[in-house]
Amino acid sequence: MQAADTKPTIAIIIDDIGYHKSDFKLIDLPYALTFAVLPYTPYGQSSARYAFSKQKDVMLHMPMQASYHNASEEAGTLSKDMTKQQVQHSLQAALADIPYAIGINNHMGSLYTELEQHMAWTMEYLQQRHLFFVDSVTTAKSTANKYAAEYGVTSLSRHVFLDNEQTEAAIAKQFSQLLRIAKTRQHAIAIAHPYPETYKFLRKNLPLLKQQGIQLVGISQLLPQEHSVVAAGFTAPAISAPQ
Numbered sequence: 285m286q287a288a289d290t291k292p293t294i295a296i297i298i299d300d301i302g303y304h305k306s307d308f309k310l311i312d313l314p315y316a317l318t319f320a321v322l323p324y325t326p327y328g329q330s331s332a333r334y335a336f337s338k339q340k341d342v343m344l345h346m347p348m349q350a351s352y353h354n355a356s357e358e359a360g361t362l363s364k365d366m367t368k369q370q371v372q373h374s375l376q377a378a379l380a381d382i383p384y385a386i387g388i389n390n391h392m393g394s395l396y397t398e399l400e401q402h403m404a405w406t407m408e409y410l411q412q413r414h415l416f417f418v419d420s421v422t423t424a425k426s427t428a429n430k431y432a433a434e435y436g437v438t439s440l441s442r443h444v445f446l447d448n449e450q451t452e453a454a455i456a457k458q459f460s461q462l463l464r465i466a467k468t469r470q471h472a473i474a475i476a477h478p479y480p481e482t483y484k485f486l487r488k489n490l491p492l493l494k495q496q497g498i499q500l501v502g503i504s505q506l507l508p509q510e511h512s513v514v515a516a517g518f519t520a521p522a523i524s525a526p527q
Contacts, residue, residue: 292466294493295503296446296474296486297389297418299345301335302328307478311335315490318503320345320389323378324359336384341502343418344378344385348393351423362396362406371402372409379413386504386513387416389442389475390428397426407435416507418442420475438511440503446476447485455485463498471506 297318301307302325311319311334318341321332332342347361357363360378362371379385388410390397397403397419407428410417416438419428432439444462447455458474465472476482493500504513 290470291497291499292463292469293471293499293501293505294462294466294474295471295501295506296476297343297442297503298476298478298482299389299391299420300477301331301345302326304478306480307331308334310478310483310486311338311340313483313487313490315486316340316500316502316505317486318343320391321382321385322347322358322391323381328382332382332384341386341504342382342384343503344382344388345391346375346378346388347391348396350392351395351398358391362393362402364395364399364402366402368405371405375406375409379415385415387418387438389418390420390422392422393420394422397428398423400427400431403427403431404434407431407437410437411435414512416440416511418473418503438507440473440506442475443472444474446474447479447482450479450481452481452485455482456489459485459489463496466498473503473506 295318297320298310299320300322301319302322305327307327308331311331319335320343321328322345335342347358349361349363360374362374417428417432419426419441421442429439443465444458446458462472462474490500
């Protein structure tokens with residue numbers, strides 16, 4: 285993580301990557317955005333490879349069970365009914381599906397991240413793979429940080445959701461909150477999604493960060509110095525976005 289005398293930094297994680305070809309437009313933006321990619325999606329593998337080829341941080345956006353009954357579940361969702369072996373096998377398979385992932389964050393998970401035993405199993409596996417966890421904080425009762433600390437897993441938490449409401453005014457309000465937090469704490473983490481409105485807002489406003497004394501960095505730049513990034517050490521081939 286940056287020293288106290290440097291400029292405040294923000295990381296913006298774009299969740300839900302993998303369903304749409306239009307996601308590649310966000311990857312093409314010339315800024316250090318981080319891309320959290322859903323496993324088993326039509327463009328998951330190709331978008332992860334493309335993001336890495338553009339020197340962007342890639343994460344696995346791991347589906348986890350939500351607390352509300354009408355939540356649709358993606359393939360590979362971690363659930364309360366799983367055994368330890370099933371949880372860890374599902375994590376292994378999902379990571380195998382998304383190349384170059386250097387950490388994970390939760391997709392939904394308002395129920396799963398509250399489960400003590402299941403989060404312990406999850407963190408045990410991440411420790412073995414030397415991966416970090418970013419808690420999307422979909423519930424105030426998340427046990428992610430507790431078990432990350434117990435297993436020695438590097439853990440960060442989301443501060444702001446940028447685009448729960450997809451209007452320019454609403455995104456601008458959340459973006460201003462993100463910058464305020466960064467100036468107070470020296471860093472802040474936002475989560476956004478590949479909505480057209482989000483793309484337009486970021487394309488317009490990210491070039492203005494420098495004059496505000498804010499630096500946008502990949503999530504790997506907010507990790508403690510003792511956390512060595514593992515998966516990003518691979519050499520990616522030259523890749524073009526799909527036409």
